[in-house]
Amino acid sequence: MDGFERAAIVGAGTMGRGIARLLAGRGVAVSLCDRDEALAEAGRATLVEDVQAAVRRGELPADEAARTLARVRSAADLASAVDGAELVVEAIPEVLEAKREVWQRLAGCVGGEAVLTTNTSSFDIDVVVGDLGASGRALGMHWYNPAYLVPCVELVPARGTDPAVVDRVATFLRSVGKSPAVVANRAGFVGNRIQFAMIAEAFRCLEEGVASAQDIDAIVRDSFGFRLGDYGPFQVADMNGLDVYQGILEYLAGQLGERFAPAQELLGRVRAGRLGLKTGSGVYPWPAEAARAALSQRDERLRSRLRSREVAG
Ligand SMILES: NC(=O)c1ccc[n+]([C@@H]2O[C@H](COP(=O)([O-])OP(=O)(O)OC[C@H]3O[C@@H](n4cnc5c(N)ncnc54)[C@H](O)[C@@H]3O)[C@@H](O)[C@H]2O)c1
Incomplete structure (x- = not known):
């Protein structure tokens, strides 16, 4: 009852295939469907090719594949x-009406115990799941591409989702090597809200001629992107100083628009003298010993990242 032995994936595209590959690799029997049988079979055939290519590259043993x-x-x-x-994953394109239509059809054919999930990247989960929201078994389960590699999966309860169902899905995801995070049902959730703020600004920089596309990519990759594999934004902000961040955001808000205005969560900490690592607390507490250890660990991690880049050429 705890895990899931049989899953259905609706939409055998990029995400559906990636999720199928992860689940099947971890022992779950997966059935893939699409708009019609031929598309479902084409999706399965592409998945077979992808897995066989991974075997040829030596990434996966042939028997496991x-x-x-x-x-x-x-x-x-x-x-x-x-x-x-026991688990349904809807992964059809990000078109609200199409998703609503599939969820209405699901209501007419799905078993009474199945946990029902949508991989929507941005939509209101209550709107997507419609009447099935009342079942307590429907929620957002937002994976990142490629789903068989990227660890995070955002879980987004709908209004009526039973907390026990959320716990069950989170436990299952951890058991198949993922890092689930439960987030509120707000546009873009967390990952895409932050990621798309960056993408929106990258395109604005391009449009304003601030730099070329190649240079914008290189700057992001080689600057704050270089740290992001190891540290989230609050860890970095604490290390760099929340007062510094407040000053920068205020200047940017004046120059570029209110979208940069510092939030109360930042202003309040700065007012209270909680500036991050240098004052012993910021978003996180930083006892002196922990602060020293964090800085040396940061340098070690970044050095190792530099070395792996050199190895990769
Ligand atoms: N591509 C990404 O990086 C990414 C990452 C996270 C989440 N998502 C989300 O995952 C979902 C799927 O995205 P994708 O990139 O896999 O799209 P995709 O276009 O690669 O695949 C969608 C698949 O759904 C099928 N489909 C369309 N209508 C259908 C229907 N009514 N019934 C069954 N199948 C249907 C299509 O034929 C296609 O095979 C979207 O909600 C998207 O926002 C995408």
Whole structure:
């Protein structure tokens, strides 16, 4: 009852195939469906090619790949895909009306116990899941591409989602090597809200001629992006100084617009003298010993990142 042995994936595209690959690799029997049987089979065939290519590159043992692929089947339609499924993953394109239509059809064919998830990147989960929201078993489960590699999965409860269902999905995700995070049902959740703020600004920089696309990519990769694999924004802000960040944001808000205005969560800390590592607390507490250790660990991690870049050429 705790884990999931049978999953149905609706939409055999980039994300559906990636999630299928992860689940099947971890022992779950997966049925894939798409707009029709031929598309579902084409999705399965692409998944087979991807996994076989990984074997040829030496990334995956052949016997493990064979076991993974034996667990994936294509289904003729939605009803046969979800028949007997304990977990349903909707991964059709980010078109609200299309998602709502699929969820309405799901309501007519899915079993009474199945946990139902949408991989929407941005939409209101209550709107996507519609009447199935009242079942307590529907929620957002937002993966990142490629789903079989990127650790984070955001879990987004709808208004009526049973907290026990959220816990069950989180436990399952951890058991298959993922890092679930429960977030509120707000536009873009957390990952895309932050990621797309960056993308929006990158395109504005390009449009204003601040730098070339190549230079913008290189600057992000080689500056704050260089640290992001190891540290989240609050850890970095604490290390750099929240007062410094306040000053920068105020200047940017004056020059570029209110979208840069510092939030009360930042202003309040600065007013209270909680400036980060240098004052013993910021977003996080920083006892002196922990602060010293954090800085030397940071340097060690960044050095190792530099070395792995040199090795990769
Ligand atoms: N691509 C990404 O990086 C990414 C990352 C996270 C989340 N997402 C989200 O995942 C979802 C799917 O994105 P994608 O990139 O895999 O799209 P995609 O276009 O690669 O795949 C979508 C698949 O759904 C199928 N489909 C369309 N209508 C359908 C229907 N009514 N019933 C069944 N199948 C149907 C399509 O034929 C296609 O195979 C979207 O909600 C997207 O926002 C995408």
